[in-house]
Amino acid sequence: MINTKIYKSVYSLAEKLMAADKKGDKEAFDSLYAELKAVCIDNENTDKDHPEQWETLADFTEDLEEALVGYEKALGKAVAINAKDHMSSIAFSMATLQIELGQTDAAIKNLQEAKVNANKIDDKEFKTEIDELLETLLAG
16 A cells, blocks of 8 residues: 555646646656656655556656656566556556557557456456557557
């Protein structure tokens, strides 16, 4: 379970990052991103470490390759605590980036993983989204 204080700070930073991005305020975005990264690094390998903060950091990482590395780290942490919801959402995010990068086979593999892990969660819309994207790739 993610520490409530950390969750609130990560969630608050994510909201501010989205607002800065929407306004095109690069300076604010970069500063907030650095703050979020610091939270992740400060908590790494402590009892406050959680895949959600790493997943959020990857969500806001502009370089696709770097974002994939971030999701990879988040996935490792999600697997370590067997957090199926995070395992499926991270694998799905990775797949969407891999599609953009032309890494179709890797994307298919991640979507298949996301599908397996999503079996354990209640979000039907998300399961449908995974299925549809997977079908599209397999049909291609």
